[in-house]
Amino acid sequence: MRFASLYFRLKINVRRSYEAAAPNRHHRAQFPTGSSCFPPFPVSRRQVAKIRPSAPSLPGDAGLIFLWKMAASSPDRALDGEETEPGAEAEPDSDPWAGLGPIVKREPVVKLQSPVSGLEPLSWSEDHRLSASNTNSISLMEIVCDIHGYCQDLVIHRTSIPVPETPCVLKVGPDPVVSKLKETFAGSKDPTVSQPFMLDRMLNPTAGSLPPLRGFKYTSWSPLGCDTNGRCLLASLTLDNRLTIHGNLNRLHWTPLVDLTEVYGEMLAEKGYQLPGAEPPLGELEDFPEFQRRHRMQCPVRMEWSSVCTTQQVQTNNECKDVGTVLLAALLENGDLVVWQFQLPFQGRGSVVSCNTIQSGVSAPSVLAWWEYEHGGRKMSGLIVGSSVGPVKILPVNLKAVKGYFTLRQPVVLWQETDQIPVHNIKCISLYHPYQKCNCSLVVAARGSYLFWCLLLISKAGLNVHNSHVTGLHSTPITSMTASRYGGSIFTCSADGSVKKLTPIFTDVAVMFKQEQIRLPEGVAGRRTHGIAVSPNGAYLALVTTEGLTNGQHPVSRSYQVQFVTLKTPDDAAAELLESSVQNLFKQTDLLDLVRWKVLRDKRIPPMLQEELDDKVHASGSTYLWRFKLFLFRVLYQSLQKAPAEARWRPSHEVSKVFIADDEGEPDGEGPGGSEGPGAAGLEDGGGGASEEQMSEIIAWIEAVESHLTREHMKRVLGEVYLHTWITENTSIPTRGVCDFLMSDPTYEDRAARVLIGHIFKKMNKQTFPEYCSLCKEVLPFTDRRQAVCCNGHMWLRCVLSYQACQTLTYRRCLLQDSIARHPVPNDPDWIKRILQGPCTFCDSPLF
DSSP states (O other), X not given: OHHHHHHHHHHHHHHHHHHHHGGGOOEEOOOOTTOSSOSOOEXXXXXXXXXXXSSOOOHHHHXXXXXXXXXXXXXXXXXXXXXXXXXXXXXXXXXXXXXXXXXXXXXXXXXXXXXXXXXXXXXXXXXXXXXXXXXSEEEEEXXXXXXXXXXXXXXXXXXXXXXXXXXXXXXOSOHHHHHHHHHHHHTXXXXXXXXXXXXXXTTOSSOSSSOOOOSEEXXXXXXXXXXXXXXXXXXXXXXXXXXXXXXXXETTEEEEEEEHHHHHHHHHHHTTTOOTTSOOOOSXXXXXXXXXXXXXTTOEEEEEEOOOEEEEEEOTTSOEEEEEEEEEEEEETTSEEEEEEEESSOOSGGGEEEEEEEEOOOSXXXXXXXXXXEETTXXXXXXXXXXXXXXXXXXXXXXXXXXXXXXXXXXXXXXXXXXXXXXXXXXXXXXXXXXXXXXXXXXXXXXXXXXXXEEEEXXXXXXXXXXXXXXXXXXXXXXXXXXXXXXXXXXXXXXXXXXXXXXXXXXXXXXXXXXXXXXXXXXXXXXXXXXXXXXXXXXXXXXXXXXXXXTTBOOSSOOOEEEEEESSOXXXXXXXXXXXXXXXXXXXXXXXXHHHHXXXXXXXXXXXXXXXXHHHHHXXXXXXXXXXXXXXXXXXXXXXXXXXXXXXXXXXXXXXXXXXXXXXXXXXXXXXXXXXXXXXXXXXXXXXXXXXXXXXHHHHHHHHHXXXXXXXXXXXXXXXXXXXXXXXXXXXXXXXXXHHHHHTOTTOOOHHHHHHHHHHHXXXXXXXXXXXXXXXXXXXXXXXXXXXXXXXXXXXXXXXXXXXXXXXXXXXXXXXXXXXXXOOOTTSOHHHHHHHTSOOTTTOOOBO
């Protein structure tokens, strides 16, 4: 009877699993007719392989083994009320990559509030922020590798930049005159004047029966290190031709820094709308052709950022100083190229160094990209311009006072046929040619349903150009194209949801492409795709999609979503992190998130990763590897935490009273009404966490790694103090306190640090320069690297970069809320400002 009851419960559980899996049928397992199992139900091939008995058995036994596996592998059920063992490893069936390859869907799905707009609505920055252009705003999603949570989903911080309330009106002359001319053109009896004027939204953005254009046409991210926080700037172009640069100066807050359309309009007005070497005026402003020309010469089509370059700036003492600059190229509707040069960090209109206009000679321009090539230690650069009628060419960009900057002598035509196939998107990829043993440049352009490619190679004979087309990619035109920054992989998609991956393979003469169909997971496949973007290190692919056809019918209403799929496995990501030449965790957040997901899911660090990481740390002692180790320990600690039964934000419905008890009468937290607060209430007692000994051991690991990283950074700070202080000087860095803190640790046996501290003691000449509390003027002892507490109990947090006590109301916090740092002040010397510009010493994240 007991066996029959057990079998009956198992059968009910399996039938529930069958009902839950009914909508997702893939493969059908066939069982012998003599089996006691009920009719077959859908299972995956992986499950069939796992449950197949290793030795011949009776048919009934095969069915029983299958039932047992299905019931025991369910995460929500336990046999006979038994809980899962806390330290048990995850079942192999829970691995989403088993049998699927690297393509796995990640949660959550981000829903957009309005339809997407623009030709390339998605763009992924180098600091792991994704922008999605739509009709009401730019939706911004920042991927954060959270170390304080145990949720396995992607952690995304969302912000937005709204569309400006007032429409952009291009300035072509005095406002009263322009208003009168618009009324004249609109009421003209000549249809060749009135109709083009009424139908052109650039000439007439506000009048007419149609509403003004709202939405964004294109967005472009700058390289890292361009804003005041060392992160990326965002250039946006609205549908009504407003080109603006935005900066994330404060956490989760975007600020428009400069309106380049307005600035360029003012520059043209000062020059009388006449540029040297450009198209001459077509008459007076009252002439309709001249009215059109003035609009077309300041209407942007696309814009792209260059990489950061260095210029020479002469100081007041006639010394030359290297200053970082970045270029922003804007392609205008008349074919002109406007190249803006900005001084870094970019702070607004005052950071504009120069503005140059280049005539491209391309009719009907549609797309723009930077061509950057490195040969023989020299960096060359140019601008690739594509046309909506077919041609593609590279234009030289001549800049003065740019250190190590070179360009082409004359334009290079990559494709000259006017075949009426528009150029939709252009990407330039720098690769190494294995046969020629030198660097080369691969230019790819989406033209209709074809992919145009051009291989540029500099040899002794000059610039070699090889070009061709890749056909048969998609049955419909390519809607979006993206390329990985490392590895050279190219991804294309069409509106029917088909995504292709192309990998360049070099030959003796040119290059060929290996084509792969990306098999999108369920929930992503079959949807209409508007745009794709790949993460900086190629770990994720983002897709903006909407509903496709259902039974051959279009949906009544569409909802737009941004979905994420993986392109690599966690093992591949871990291998890249170990062998990375970047040596910065923040710049590899996408790879780091895959490793985080695996540790949270398996509740353990992969043994092979831990062994190899320990070997590399012991061999090199790199602080980057120590930070990677700290990250793994922190994620492991979170994975072993007990999950709360209720959401932490939800208020408790229980009425608790506060009692005042004697200190000796009751222990802390055990008095009446003194139970755990709402934030910690509702923890499950069974099976979800680890033992106290395990948690204490992991905490000890974390403390040991943090102490090592702190000592290494302290040694670096003391080295800067020794190099930049010639006499006894009271700097803002508590030098004596840092030295005493290092010397007080008996386990710290770094001979180089002790020698450095001895030299600093000699230079300080027995002076201590202690810190004082700003409230009571008492001495702040340096006994803790995290905080300083005076004798009166006033506590101040310490800066993680300079170790000074932050005694102000404002300070900066790490992106992962790992540590804090003080703001630089004007009287700080340059070497202290450089220290305060550094990232967090524990996670490499910027500080806001």
